[in-house]
Amino acid sequence: MAFWMGRGKALSFETDDVRLHSRPGFYGLYAVSWIALPALAVSLLFSIAHIFNLFTVPAPMLLATTLGLGSAGLWFALSHINANFRARQAVEKVMRGLLFTAAAISILTTIGIVLSVVFESVRFFKVIPIWDFITGTQWQPDTAFLIGAGRTNESVAPPLFGSLPIFAGTFMITLIAMLVAVPIGLFAAIYMSEYASHNARGHLKPMLEILAGIPTVVYGFFAAITISPLIVNIAHTFGLEADYTNALAPGLIMGIMIIPFISSLSDDVIRAVPQSLRDGSLALGTTKAETIRHIVLPAALPGIVSACLLAISRAIGETMIVVMAAGLRPNLTANPLEGMTTVTVKIVEALTGDQEFDSAFTLSAFALGLVLLIATLILNIISIMVVRKFRQQYE
Amino acid sequence: MNNSTQPNNFISDEKKLRQKRRERADSRFHWYGLTALGLALAFLVFFFVDIIGQAVPAFYQTEVKVNIHYVEAAKTNYNKAVDHKLRRVVSRAWLRTLPVYLKRHPELIGNNIKQWVPADSRVDQYIKQHNGHGLKSKYQRIVDAMAEEGRIRQVFNIRFFTSGDSKLPENAGIFSAAVGSIFTLLITMLIAVPIGVMTAIYLEEFSEDNHFTRIIEVNINNLAAIPSILYGLLGLAIFINFAGVPRSSALAGGLTLALMTLPIIIIATRAALQSVPSSIREAAFGLGASRWQTTWHHVLPLAMPGILTGSIIGLAQAMGETAPLLIVGMVAYVPDAPDNILEAATVLPAQIYTWAGESLRAYEERTAAAILVLLTVLLSLNGLAVYLRKHFERRW
Structure with a gap:
């Protein structure tokens, strides 16, 4: 409405000799921004005040204020509009500001994640010394709620938050996943980029990427219902004992899930290796396999390494597969047939129960989250740096 | 000039062997790639076949034909509406809706109607021959007898799409x-x-x-x-x-x-x-x-x-x-x-x-x-x- 009012007002000035400075639409937009921005700003201010419990404005008053400000803005804008008014410049500034605000939200998200994790972690480390958290080998948080409730007596063992077995479980499952994903993903990438025809590649790549598009909760169900019993049966025929929550099943399935991460990225970097390198090598009489192994792969290595790093960070942060198929009991073992647990499982476990939010058990989720955040960020930064090096070499 | 007509004289057996080995390695490498792709795609096929195989039975719901006694007592105790021995055969989720239904249709009271009603989930699983159906052998015999009389059928499970979550599986939907x-x-x-x-x-x-x-x-x-x-x-x-x-x-x-x-x-x-x-x-x-x-x-x-x-x-x-x-x-x-x-x-x-x-x-x-x-x-x-x-x- 404001748009048409502003536009109409501007058009009324236009005669045969007077030209408007900007296109009529800009005057409309100018009026709209003078209505919307003050109203939005006030609502935002009030809701922030509400969140911080400073003061709460009753809804009718809020409505009245915003409407009042809006109409004041409209009146102001309309009174400004005349044939010489530079509406385009004004609107341009507003748009720029809006876009900038949107871009800043991504920064706010990061700050939000870091703050929420760090803030609660600090509270956790006040109760549990950080050294015990990193080096302890026992994770027995069952009695933590008693401290939260102020009921500490001697007969109860103190809760233990030693995260070493949890990290070990995460490491084991990630290792299994990488043992599956790296060979299959890499060879698939080599085949797609070096052997397959252009047409075949166009079909194969999307098919592989279906694997990454399947929701993880589905993989989790599949691992728990189909793969786990399968592994238990196979282990049994070999005379081995396997838990139903063994680390092998989620590891295998997770490996399959991250195949496309490795294959697609590796495929791209292998194709980015200049054709002249291959031609030169083949001209010297090497076979195709030798060219790939000795020339193409070393050239593409940085990209492949960075794909693997990204895949690792994907694997350690993966949640649903391990929540559904891996165990709950922290277990410091090297046997993948035993049940093990991971960082993400413990985070989910701590935050889905009916625990008090202040208990050390709940807060431990944020400490584990902090570890996860640091690990993925480091992996990601290294992989970005490696790729940048690679790009500089060939582009 | 000679080497084009009699090249073999110039290549020793050792070299030929090495050439063979290199060619074999070359084709092996090709096969590694194919195998990797094949494995990944085979998993995809296995996965979809497994999920679809498990999912399809859920789109069918077993129904049983039983005598429903529309009696006054069923308004308060829905169990009264079916014969005692069939109480575990008929879906409890369906039985629970009876009192409300009766209050709305009081004209039905006193009737004895033979009709198709949803079966209990255990019966459903037993009919679908799934392991772990959890149906007691006493009821298994009843259900077997009913099946012989043609009083059991499978219909499309419309409830799966129209109802929300439930603690009774036959009533649970998405x-x-x-x-x-x-x-x-x-x-x-x-x-x-x-x-x-x-x-x-x-x-x-x-x-x-x-x-x-x-x-x-x-x-x-x-x-x-x-x-x-x-x-x-x-x-x-x-x-x-x-x-x-x-x-x-x-x-x-x-x-x-x-x-x-x-x-x-x-x-x-x-x-x-x-x-x-x-x-x-x-x-x-x-x-x-x-x-x-x-x-x-x-x-x-x-x-x-x-x-x-x-x-x-x-x-x-x-x-x-x-x-x-x-x-x-x-x-x-x-x-x-x-x-x-x-x-x-x-x-x-x-x-x-x-x-x-x-x-x-x-x-x-x-x-x-x-x-x-x-x-x-x-x-x-x-x-x-x-x-x-x-x-x-x-x-x-």
Whole structure:
């Protein structure tokens, strides 16, 4: 409405000799921004005040204020509009500001994640010394709620938050996943980029990427219902004992899930290796396999390494597969047939129960989250740096 | 001259052997690649066959033909409506609806009607010959006898699509989860798509290459790599504990997923904007258009297919996501579809997670069926994205 009012007002000035400075639409937009921005700003201010419990404005008053400000803005804008008014410049500034605000939200998200994790972690480390958290080998948080409730007596063992077995479980499952994903993903990438025809590649790549598009909760169900019993049966025929929550099943399935991460990225970097390198090598009489192994792969290595790093960070942060198929009991073992647990499982476990939010058990989720955040960020930064090096070499 | 007619004299046997070995290694390498691809694709086939095989029975519900006694006593005790020995054969979920039904149709009282009614989930599983059906042998005999008399049939399980979650498997469906998914995705879309596209426009079209811009760029790449569960922690700490959004609500879930999808949409939109050649922009500038006019009237329409594709892929990913929703409490027992975005809701993947944890055998096939529904939706979304890309792709 404001748009048409502003536009109409501007058009009324236009005669045969007077030209408007900007296109009529800009005057409309100018009026709209003078209505919307003050109203939005006030609502935002009030809701922030509400969140911080400073003061709460009753809804009718809020409505009245915003409407009042809006109409004041409209009146102001309309009174400004005349044939010489530079509406385009004004609107341009507003748009720029809006876009900038949107871009800043991504920064706010990061700050939000870091703050929420760090803030609660600090509270956790006040109760549990950080050294015990990193080096302890026992994770027995069952009695933590008693401290939260102020009921500490001697007969109860103190809760233990030693995260070493949890990290070990995460490491084991990630290792299994990488043992599956790296060979299959890499060879698939080599085949797609070096052997397959252009047409075949166009079909194969999307098919592989279906694997990454399947929701993880589905993989989790599949691992728990189909793969786990399968592994238990196979282990049994070999005379081995396997838990139903063994680390092998989620590891295998997770490996399959991250195949496309490795294959697609590796495929791209292998194709980015200049054709002249291959031609030169083949001209010297090497076979195709030798060219790939000795020339193409070393050239593409940085990209492949960075794909693997990204895949690792994907694997350690993966949640649903391990929540559904891996165990709950922290277990410091090297046997993948035993049940093990991971960082993400413990985070989910701590935050889905009916625990008090202040208990050390709940807060431990944020400490584990902090570890996860640091690990993925480091992996990601290294992989970005490696790729940048690679790009500089060939582009 | 000789070596072209009698080359063998010049190549020793040792060399020939080595040549053979190298050729064998060459073809082996080729086969490694094929095997790897084959393994991955074989898994895909195995996976889909397994899920579909498990899911299909859930679309059928066993019904039994029994005598229903519409008596006065059934108004208060629905068990009175069927013969004692059949009480475990007939669905309790159906029996429970009887008293209300009777009050509405008092004219039925005193009648004895032979009719088809849904069977108990254990009977259902027994008829489908699933292991772990949990039906006692006493009832197995009754059911076998009924089957011989032709009093058992299987019909399409419409209830699976029209009812919400239930503690009685024969009554459990995906309706409330589907509604929750739609609410959550709508919020995600309304927040993530505009903000994501605006951020990308700012970075590509408006910003100068300064320090701040570069920080945002690195930051977006990092955000895309952060595990989804950490977004759940953010949602819990900021949206729920700090801003007071109700736990388990579609709003909390949608906001969390929106932040998670944001980097995907930004990256896709930037790629789409980059693919618009700069000659278009220069032509517009040359005619005196401002930056906003250039972007709005020329660059954005050309980049639209790419933006749409990226947004659809991002939303599809958000739709299948469970971990952050677990943390913001959207995995709850929600039997009724939510009416607004502040009510407790659940989403399809969360429903799958809840059912996967149930011990009754009947839930297992329902889990698989829900998975099939989810996969169908996701694959069609992705297919749509691929189609859009193929159809509107423009080579410059």
